[in-house]
Amino acid sequence: MLKNVFSPITIKGKTMKNRLAVAPMVTNYCNEDGTCTEMFSAYHETKAKGGFGMIITEDFTVRPRGKGFKHLPGLWNDEQIPGFKEFTKRIHKHDTVLIAQIYHAGRQSSKMVLGEAPEAPSAIPCPFSPDMPEELSVEEIKKIITEFGDCARRAEDAGFDGIEVHGAHGYLISQFMSSYTNKRTDEYGGSLQNRIRFAVEIVKDIRSKVSKDFIVGYRISADEHVTGGRNIGDTLTIVPFLEEAGIDYIHVSAGVYRSFDDIIPSQYRGHSWNTDAAGEVKKITKLPVISVGRINDPRLAETIIASGKADIVAMGRQSLTDPETPNKAKEGRFDEIRNCIACHHGCVKNLLNNVPIQCILNPTLGRESKVALEKTEAPKNIMVIGSGPAGLEAAITAASRGHRVKVFEKNRWAGGQFRIGAVPPGKGEMINYINWQLNELKKLNVPVLMETEVTPELVKKEKPDVIFAATGAVPIIPNIPGIDRPNVVSAHDVLAGNVNTGNSIVVVGGGCVGAETANQLANYLKGVTIIEMLDAIAGDEIVVPRWDLLEDLEKNKVRICTKTTVDEITDAGVKVSGAVNEVIPCDTVVLAVGAKPVLGLADTLKKEGYDVRVIGDASKVGLGGEAIMEGFEVGRTI
Template sequence: MLDYLFSPYTIRGKTIKNRCTVPPMVTDFCTADGKATERYIAYHEAKAKGGFGLIITEDYAIDPLGRGFRNVAGLWNDDQIESHSELPKRVHKYGATILAQIYHCGRQTNRGVINAVPFSSTAIACPFGTDIPQALTTEEVKQTVSKYGDTALRAKKCGFDGVEIHGAHGYLITQFLSPYSNKRVDEYGGSFFNRARFALEIIHDVRAKCGDDFIIDMRISADELVEGGITLEDTKALVPYLEEAGLDMIHISAGNYLSVDLNVPGCYVNHAWYVDMAKEVREICDIPVIAVSRINDPILANSILRSGKADFIAMGRASLADPEFPNKAKEGRFDEIRRCIACNEGCIGTLFGDNPIRCVLNPTLGNESHCAIEPAKVAKKVAVIGAGPAGLEAAMSAKKAGHNVTVYEKDSHAGGQFHLASIPPCKGEITDFIVWQTNQCAKLNIPIKYNTEATVALMQSEKPDAIILATGAAPVRPPIKGIENSNVVFANDILAGKVQPGANCVVIGGGQGGAETAHFLAQMLRNVVVLEMLDQIAADQAISPRWHLLKALENRKVQLHTNVKVTEITADSVKAEGKTNMEFPADTVVISTGSKSVNSLKDELANAGFDVKVIGDANKVGAVMDATSQGYEIGRFI
């Protein structure tokens, strides 16, 4: 069934063992001077060990002034070669092919990262930037071309099989290619050929310096998805010239920083939505094409190849969620694959705060070199109370360490509040992770006792040696006049299907939870108003899904009011103060003003003499990735 996905492909005498590809993703795992760390190497090694045939690293900056983040990889000088030479060796050990992506981010950086004014094709600021860049002189452009070739040669000396030239996502090459950003009037501006000159000269320079046995790939945005930017037809006109210049492979992406909601699409965007662009490019060239974007399932990946739309499938965030994705797929262990849910919280949300990436679902990401679960010296009987993400993660790691584990859950199913998070539109893939956790527990012979309220008496009868308390959180009821009225409900009750909402709904609280509940209500054709004390709606959500959520609320005609304070709830309305006094009709008032930890059982159990560890929201209300990480760690060290 997956013959296409697991067939080999030879480029420049190098045979790539399958079509499963890890695309470049910035990790922030390197040092401030661009050198590799063990953390960085082990992260890539895990993907090679997991069966990926082609691995393309994160952006290797060709110049320290071309970095977009403080701790990205770099090969801008010879001193960096030694630290990065270990990476290809470790990856080749598992039969994988590895390319170093090389880039200069141009205007898409800032003084805080490079301690200087950025450079670009033209003195036009990035929409997200704080600085107007300096336009490179004609001579500086030629010098920059040479820096790409020099960086590629260093990559070859490190042992990389080739490079991917980053010509996508609004970085420096795109800043020359695109009339959206290139307003030059020298030999690198104006006409199609002039705007393409920079990219073509880079390919020639890399080939001249690295020889014929070196793979040259280029990533491009087939459509920038912004007004005045590159379109698919522009790209189709360009690609034959890139191929003629010596390109061996082309990686079809889309977007730039202004269209980041589509460039790194979240759960609101369809699976594999760039793929038809890849197909059109493939039809006009003779080099292999890599397709990318929201491809998180091996059957989907194989179908794209089988339909002739691409030659390789890049599954970046899928590889973060499960670096063993290819091996599991090849062995038919589909139910063991931990599929990405496109939440963008750990990979993009964390990175944009200039912090090392994480994954909501995979607590071992970035910890590959020191996260192995070792056999416990003494096997214990462990009780886990709560079958949410934290509790089940703890149960699995404790079981792998050799303990005898039982999970107790008061509800009829697993997932806790994470299951409620799957109810709003476009969030259904969350259930895939919950099912994955319960399947893993079944394979590990971990019983989950549903509809079982954990009490001190129950624990005294079960006699566990240790208890992991993962009882989650409960909604906060704010001190608003009329909060006890019969028309007031919690968002959790709406999402759990316990309440049938009326025609006019007012949601108090416009964080991510309140905004997604409003979307759910609006899709049920209710009239919805959201009231938020702060100045933004869903400010706690990652940028890409947030933009789509706000657009969905706009399309569903949800009224959004910020900087307002609710003063009273009546039997049929909600009163609020903002710039003016307001009153909204309300058959149903939905409270979404945060949560508080549920952990009263902790003291009762401790007083009864039990060893109790509290994790997840029961310890401190926070993100799901904190809960899964805590669960994994407490389980392996219990």
């Protein structure tokens, strides 16, 4: 079925067994001095075992002042080589082509990371950094060029099959290439030829220091998607110069930090959205072209390659969520592939906080050598109450270890709040994860009894040794005059399809749940107003999904009243005060002011002497990733 994906391709004598590559992603898994760690090695080895034909490791820094994050790998001195030499040996055992991406962050860093000001072509700060960068002198530019070459030489000494020059995403090389960030008037600024000089000289310096069979790739943003930045036309003009300088493949990405939503798009963005740009590059070069960008299914990769738009497909976050994606696809086990939902809550959130990344759907990420599931020597009868992500994850993990597990759910559908969270626009892929969990339980022969409410009598009949109480949460009902009116409903009931609304709606609460519910209703062409007491809405969402949500709300003409509180719900509408003082007419009032744990049954069962482990929102109302991790841990340690 995937004849193109699973056909080999050879670059500089190195043969990839398939066309699936791991895209480079910052993990913060290395030591602060740039040396290798077991965490870094085990993380990448898991992907190699999972069948990827190529792994492009992230952001090897060419000099300490080039770091954009604190715990990046580095090859700026020879002392860093031995650790990575052992690393490359581990990866090569699995027949994987291994590429080290090398880079300098330029202005896209900070004093917090570097201990000094970043350096850049021009004194123009990055929107994500508070610090003014220092302009590089020509002497320093020449030095950095040689440092790229030296870094590549060390990568070859360490056993890598090649390097990828990071000329994308607004980092230093990209900064020189774009008039958006380069305002120099010397030989490294101004005209196109001057702006690409830095990149061309880097490639030539690398070529002079590595063997002829060593792969030299190049990553480029086809379009920077900022006013005054490079576009696809500029990129098509630049690529032949890079090819002439000596690169062996071109990796087509997009964006700079100001257009961060193009570098790491959220679930609001369509699949393989950047592939057409790769196709344009493919038309003007004979080099292998890599496409990347929201590709989370090998069948998407197959169509991209079959269309002729790319030779190789890179999967970044998909390799975090399921590092075994290639092997499962090759064996036709598509329903066993756990798909990335582009939520940003584990990977990007941690990245922006300069801590090791996680994946909310993969509790083992970053802990691959520490959390192997061991078979139990004392199988227990485990009753799981609730089929939200925490309960299902606990059931999967416990059953995988040999425990006898049953899951009980009082509702028609599994998934709990996670399923309801998939209802608003742009969030539909969250359902895929619940489907994956149910499929895993089916493989493990774990019964999932739907529309079965657990009572103390049922528990007595089942005689469990342990109970996992994943009973979830219910909406908080605030003490507001008029709250008991029949036209007042919860966001939970609206998204679950339990109630309908009128055409004029006030949503009370502008957190993520309230904002997404408002977007859902406005998408149905209803008039919606959000009331939020804080100074901004959706403050609990991550940067890029929040940008996308706010853009959608604006498109759907949702009125947003911040720094405003609800005083009363009356016949005339909702009376508010603060930044806005008026009565807002409406047919329906939707409450989205938080949730509280459901603990009644768990407390009763504890009093009756049962061993009850409370998990998920029933333990503490939070995000899906926290619930999944809690479910995994209770299943792993029982």
